[in-house]
Amino acid sequence: MAILLTHQDRVIVQGITGNQGRFHTRQMLAYGTPVVGGVSPTKGGSNVEGVPVFDSVKEAVENTGATASIVFVPAPFAKDAAFEAMENGVRLIVMIPEHIPVQDSIDIVNRAKTTGSTIIGPNTFGVISPHERSKMGIMPNHIYQPGPVGVVARSGTLSYEIAFSLSQSDLGQTTVVGMGGDPVAGQTFITILEQFRHDPATQCVVMVGEIGGSAEEEAAEYLSVLGKPVVAYLAGRAAPAGKRMGHAGAIIERGKGTLESKEKALKAHGAEVVTMPWQVADAVRSALAR
Amino acid sequence: MAILLTHQDRVIVQGITGNQGRFHTRQMLAYGTPVVGGVSPTKGGSNVEGVPVFDSVKEAVENTGATASIVFVPAPFAKDAAFEAMENGVRLIVMIPEHIPVQDSIDIVNRAKTTGSTIIGPNTFGVISPHERSKMGIMPNHIYQPGPVGVVARSGTLSYEIAFSLSQSDLGQTTVVGMGGDPVAGQTFITILEQFRHDPATQCVVMVGEIGGSAEEEAAEYLSVLGKPVVAYLAGRAAPAGKRMGHAGAIIERGKGTLESKEKALKAHGAEVVTMPWQVADAVRSALAR
Amino acid sequence: MKQYEYMAKGILAQYGIPIAPGQLVESPDAAAEAVRDLGPVALKAQVLVGGRGKAGGIQFAQTPQEGAHVAQHMLGMLLKGYRVEKLYAEQKLPIEKELYISVTTDRNAKKPLVMASSAGGVEIEDVSDDQIVKRHVDPAIGVLPYFGREMAQALGLHDVVFKEFSELVVKLYRIYREKDAELVEINPLAVVDGHLIAADARLNIDDSALYRHQDVARVDEGSDLEQKVHEIGLAYVELDGDIAVMANGAGMAMATLDAIQYFGGRPANFLDAGGGASVEPTAEALGVLVTMKPKAILVNIFGGITRCDDVAQAILQVRNTVGIPVPLVVRLVGTNEKEGVALLNEAGIQAYSDMAEAAERAVGLAKEAL
């Protein structure tokens, strides 16, 4: 079992003829992802790694029945790509690019509420469901294995570190998903936790957070609803104090956003909070044993 | 009985302190309309014709429970006024001003699909329900009387002409509504006919149309669904041929928009089409007798 | 408000849409100069009417002499009823293919509509619907590049033209939206040396939105008389009959023309005095009707916002100043009807309450005047 991405999803790659698109199409195919098409305007009719290339998402969806898209186009074209996918009924859209203007992300994420699409990212490593042998993202293939742990992270490499240590401890994953590192993203800890709640295969959830924002504090209250053990690791204990966004930042945050406030909120709602990434696996093992 | 506007509606007037707003507030009150408030920024706390004035629709709705608003602000401010009403949950919005830029009307009418508001107009004389002793509009009070005839018109004075002649023939009206004379308006003949269909008090419908556009042709097919007799009068038999909107106009219209095509379509679907406004009343009487 | 081709192209160019090099020309000398600057040119009559090419409104010149000669012939000519006062001299393009594109408002869908065809050119109106790609725009989103690409694909375009067309759709929609256009149309959208170029252009601006486009050139395509009435702020169209008509409301004005025709008369004009016109503009409009020297004048008023006493006063004002030397029939009902009728009666003018009766009377008077 898994959340967000299952083997039933048929995946297209927007920007498939670029270096990144091409490379990760190969990686996704190698992992088992049913990549059924790619999109690259004026390159329609060609193929990449045996995958047919179309001029538009519309054409790709019509010809392949695609349900999901992973976007690799350069940041200035990302809004266009996301809207193209949404307006053509793609239900799951993984936005890999970083440096997408925040106003564009705001437009994408708010439009998705109307179209009903699920946006992962932007600036995410993507989503991988090891049981399903399917991934949409840029994560290394070999570090995951199927198992009972759901992982949700804000940061890419840090999640690899943790997924790898889980796998090495024989604690496989249902789904590992990156919310994305940008200020405005399609998912929050809460929306992902909701999904893990309804996935019977997920027995424990690992949250990988950071200083800044207040996503962890917002999520803390949901933990009592979740009904599954949570292990949290938050990076940034030694990080420099973030530079404040004027008075507005202070007014919005009102004391949230520090590592202390986050850890306190999570602990108060029953999460097991560890201080170093290599402590996650042991904490998960204990949680599963309880 | 009536459509669109009933005595249960509580009405506010946006732009109540202007000349038109003030005059028609008096007229609406005289007719019996429950005008419960007016809106005029920075004039909050005063009153017009005994009606309390508020600084915003938000305040007016909170204080009066208003469900409907009639807009009298100058055309350049009409979009703002319409959005203010829609975003504050007003369900029925009558837009009196003419010369509202079409792009503004497009925004208003399309936004209304999301908010669920009903827009009458712009450039309409409004809506009047004689049984209910309620009107939102600029029509003369004395020419209407309660009865079994629904009237929907594109043009104001022409509808007065026809309503008056109906009343003089003792053929009263359920509701008389103006779709508005602008290219883009909130209602079409079809949306109004749908309402008349579900109003048991309406036994016959009069359509007052014109050359140009293809609203009458679009509506013709609905007549079979309507299940009530329809009398149609269309103005423009002797009017000069409209100046075409480039090739685009020709492509869109494809032969529609002429008086002949409209009358032909309406007749084909069972409407009684008369050629002069003074023939409407007799035709209605015959239709009701059948 | 329509823009002349050269104005429309100026705006296209501002938005980065390629146009051919061209010059506005108002004399044979200027035409010769244009050929010297640009090489062989098309001399295109600047008139606000379609089918210009077939009517002789586009002619070619290879040499400066020929340019002067052709311009001499074209300037001042009548084209479908329009006097040619300006020519646009445009470098002659080796057109490989003609496409069509427009953005306009679809009244039924209440949304912007983009239409395009790979069978552009003068015959576009005869092209069958299945050769025209139509797409509505969600105004809350606007046109993003993918929208253009989907149209380009539907048209079967490829490579450079595919990309240029996609970008052009975005720009054309921006013009439509930012300039409050009722219509922006490029026909033909030419392929020249493998690139797209706007070979002709139309741009109609929404009259109601002109207040927010002070930078756009004003054009009034009406006759002198029409322009005069437009300046008063009233809708006016000249017709070829002999009974002058004034009514309040466009629908009422049309119905009045219909009634005149119904009784065998011929209306001389369409004049909508507005839903709520006051004394002064009504008097001015009536004054205009008098100067037309019709055989009769029919004033048809159903007072809603318009007050019948205001109309009566306007009529008396005109009679007492410029005078009304033709038979006048007034039909007056509605708001302040009694006061209005009383005013007219005092001045010896009869007022009808029945529209049919009034129209029939006006037609009768016009016939007597023959």
Add this chain to the structure above:
Amino acid sequence: MKQYEYMAKGILAQYGIPIAPGQLVESPDAAAEAVRDLGPVALKAQVLVGGRGKAGGIQFAQTPQEGAHVAQHMLGMLLKGYRVEKLYAEQKLPIEKELYISVTTDRNAKKPLVMASSAGGVEIEDVSDDQIVKRHVDPAIGVLPYFGREMAQALGLHDVVFKEFSELVVKLYRIYREKDAELVEINPLAVVDGHLIAADARLNIDDSALYRHQDVARVDEGSDLEQKVHEIGLAYVELDGDIAVMANGAGMAMATLDAIQYFGGRPANFLDAGGGASVEPTAEALGVLVTMKPKAILVNIFGGITRCDDVAQAILQVRNTVGIPVPLVVRLVGTNEKEGVALLNEAGIQAYSDMAEAAERAVGLAKEAL
């Protein structure tokens, strides 16, 4: 990217938001000249930090002499760690009341957020939430005037200030949206002679959107070294420890600092080599770390997009050119791990696969170096 007050005010003025007359001043003479032009002024240090007033960053001058004197004192002073290089001389305003307004992005709601208070000024951060009016913007609609009026009403404003405030909200949102601002803030928004005027202003532009704002002045507030690394395109922050750190990914870089601290060490910097950096920028970044003369360098790589062999090559390139004269600890796992480790081993550099072990080793080496 933050804008200096004077830049932010320039943009406010472009959008029609009133600002006080002012001049940028970089010398005592210019300050004297400013007082001659403007009368009594406030001399405001142009630094990208809050709480400037309390720290002595705003001083007043009545006369040209006083202006020169104050500027002499202020120019070059250190204000909360920032060197004052420019002053903004602004006509002194007889402020009647101070409001607050800002537009920023609410990350949780994923929407623009407008906040305002009638209790503006330096103490705004201590004002209780019930004195602050907050409204989210639907990005598909934007801010129409009614939105501003509703806020003005919630703030209890009246008459002229009500109207000016309503219009200002529309303009401020346009700046936020059109300039891709992360934050645009006016505090205080002063009432002077019954009218609103922006007495201070902040504007932070989204770094990711700078490419579409070529007209906006570039400001890099980092130290010289930080600016140098930013130019390579990497995220870099100086810290006060002695162990230089490079990792890939911001989260990984933070976790690496955490690990150093965990084992009792002190990190010298934050450096995110990026999720997919190639050989050249990685080598450049490492070169920068060497120039910092730390007690040890810790490179912590978990290869996803980043390939371990690329990192190994970058390390070798730096060692073979500028040299790495301090203890180096490398932790390398993930994509092409074998190839990377082999390259390092061939060159005699040990590679760790365990992050804790590597961090502990780096801390130990730094302590030995004392």
